[in-house]
Amino acid sequence: MKEKILEVLNENYPEIDFESSDELVDDGTLDSLTVVGIISALSAEFGVELPYEEIIPENFNSVDAMAELFAKYV
Amino acid sequence: MPVMTYNSMFFVLFFAVFLIVYLLMPRPAFRQLVIFAGNIFFYKFAGGLNALVLVAAASLILYLCTRRMEQIYKGFEAEAVSLSKKEQAALLPSYKKRTKRWLFLGIAVMIGALIYVKVGKLLSFEETAYLKDLSFTRIIVPLGLSYYTFSAVGYLADVYWRKAKAEHNWFTLFTAMSFFPTIVQGPISRYDRLMKQFHELPGFSYERVCHGVQRMWWGLFKKSVIADRITPVVGGIFANVFQYTGMEMVLAVIGNVIALYMDFSGCMDIVIGCAEAMGVTLDENFAQPFFAKGAAEFWRRWHITLGAWFKDYVYMPIAMNPRFIKRTAAVRKKSGARAAKVFSSAIPLLIVWILTGLWHGTGKDYLLWGLYWGILIIVETAFAKELKSVPAKLHINTEGKGYRLFQMIRTFIYFAIGRMITAAGCGRSLFLIIGQIAKGGKLRILWDGSLFTYGIDKKNMLLLVVSLIAVWIVDILSAKGSVRGRIDSLPMVLRWLIYYALVLSVVIFGIYGEAYDASAFVYGGF
Known part of the structure; x- marks a missing residue:
């Protein structure tokens, strides 16, 4: 799951180093527009509908957190 | 009967008595009771008690809907205890379906009332202050309706999203909804955060009361010394657009922007200072907006709580809607990742900005205003990479102070164009004003002394310039840290000199009076 997520992220956002931090949202690496784009790309990749209440900074602060989140719905 | 506005002496006296009684209370529950009494008093003299009855009704509906949603989710929590995370995720949608009815009921009532009042005003329905006169063609415009409606919808959505x-x-909910510092112009409160504070209202703290009062007085300075000096003059110019041309009009537009900033941010300083003295922290609504590097950043610094509300409750739900995500995926497949990124942000942004325009006013000019900002931000976002490469191609140093100044002037111009769209109060406002500017001339008013004949004489102009420099310095210092913290660390004599200078400048140079048209706050009309 994590490898696949990283692959999608790097394909869509090559300019961002997703493994540089585990506070990607909190430290400002990802803004809300980018988070929307990430969810859009990952939801399409895994064919899942992510409930809105899951869209909180903690779930997008690191690739591990994203992997854990999507694992619940795949 | 005196009218209560935040910049009136009546309010200052009311708040002084209120604060003394409030701080004498021994427990948070009693302090909350005093806030409730303060809300009633404020409504009585600012919007009428009938308006408060409507807020009470709205708060009751909000209370019942959110409690019902909570009860349904309790069933989910009981069932979820023995389930894995994956099983919980599969179970949740059936419970959300049941809570959705209460969410929609609450939103329909709250937004329905807002639309009824806005459309009623558009159709020129008569306004009445009395419930007994209420009919299809007579409407009550409850004080602060646009602000508490937004807070209420946000609260409903947050409970629904858990x-x-x-x-x-x-x-507590009713007291938060009618909280007198926020009711006229916001900031748009997040009720859950506000109510949490209401349960733990702290007692007296010298530092907090001192900081709160300082901030209130700073707001009064911005409003009564600066905004109220400029507003009637530029208002007169925009009311007679055809009489003014060239430099006269350019200066009127600049004055209009400055007056609005001083008016709105001054009001926010007063209300946030009021709440701070009580021990309640409200969300900030301004963060030196004209220091912004572009349009999107400007709206993260200007009317912050409105922008944050639209982001959380309109932009994100649209962008995250499963059907919209599928559409984005189709765009990605057909036209690539870049096109998908633009599509996924542009459509929700456009909807957000059309709604933001309609929130400010229901005329064509506000629709155009919303489209203007929407398109500007979409272009800035979608072509960020290309726009960033332009200075490099032109060999411009983007790290220098000159470029920073250029960005700030550009932000000011963006905002000034936005103001021109609505300033003359008609759909053709922008073209009228630009047309008058294009007629040119009147440059000589800058040096021949006639500048002081439009309503602000030489002494008042000098006072305005000095005051604006003071605001500019405070804004620069605020961006670097707490100004009031710096004042605290000054020697006592210097500290009190600053306090006296601020108080006396408001008392001596402030413009007041019931007959004075500009004394009402600009954003109070929403």
């Missing part, structure tokens, strides 16, 4: 807990005490 991001906030439903309040168990209706009285």
Whole structure:
């Protein structure tokens, strides 16, 4: 799951180093527009509908957190 | 009967008595009771008690809807205890379906009332202050309707998304909804955060009261010394657009922007200072907006709580809608990742900005205003990479102070164009004003002394310039840290000199009076 997520992220956002931090949202690496784009790309990749209440900074602060989140719905 | 506005002597006296009684209370519950009494008093003299009855009704509906949603989710929590995370995720949608009815009921009532009043005003329905006169063609415009409606919808959505807990005490919810510092112009409160503070209202703290009063007085300075000096003059110019041309019009537009900033941010300083003296922290609504590097950043610094509300409750739900995500995926497949990124941000942004325009006013000019900002931000976002490469191609140093100044002037011009769209109060406002500017001339008013004949004489102009420099310095210092913290660390004599200078400048140079048209706050009309 994590490898696949990283692959999608790097394909869509090559300019961002997703493994540089585990506070990607909190430290400002990802803004809300980018988070929307990430969810859009990952939801399409895994064919899942992510409930809105899951869209909180903690779930997008690191690739591990994203992997854990999507694992619940795949 | 005196009218209560935040910049009136009546309010200052009311708040002084209120604060003394409030701080004498021994427990948070008593302090909350004093706030409730303060809300009633404020409504009585600012919007009428009938308006408060409507807020009470709205808070009751909000209370019942959120409590019902909470009860349904309790069933989910009981069932979810023995399930894995994956099983919980599969179970949740059936419970959300049941809570959705209460969410929609609450939103329909709150937004329905807002639309009824806005459309009623558009159709020129008569306004009445009395419930007994209420009919299809007569409407009550409750004080602060646009602000508490937005807060209420946000609270309903947060409970539905399980991001906030439903309040168990209706009285606390009603007190938060009618909280007198925020009711006229915001900031748009997040009720869950506000009510949490209402349960733990702290007692007296010298530093907090001192800081709160300082901030209130600073707001009064911005409003009564600066904004109220400029507003009637530029208002007169925009009311007679055809009489003014060239430099006269350019200066009127600049004055209009400055007056609006001083008016709105001054009001926010007063209300946030009021709440701070009580021990309640409100969300900030301004963060030196004209220091912004572009349009999107400007709106993260200007009317912050409105922008944050639209982001959380309109932009994100649209962008995250499963059907919209599928559309984005189709765009990605057909036209690539870049096109998908633009599509996924542009459509929700356009909807957000059309709604933001309609929130400010229901005329064509506000629709155009919303489209203007929407398109500007979409272009800035979608072509960020290309726009960033332009200075490099032109060999411009983007790290220098000159470029920073250029960005700030550009932001000011963006905002000034936005103001021109609505300033003359008609759909053709922008073209009228630009047309008058294009007629040119009147440059000589800058040096021949006639500048002081439009309503602001030489002495008042000098006072304005000095005051604006003071605001500019405070804004620069605020961006670097707490100004009031710096004042605290000064020697006592210097500290009190600053306090006296601020108080006396408001008392001596402030413009007041019931007959004075500009004394009402600009954003109070929403």
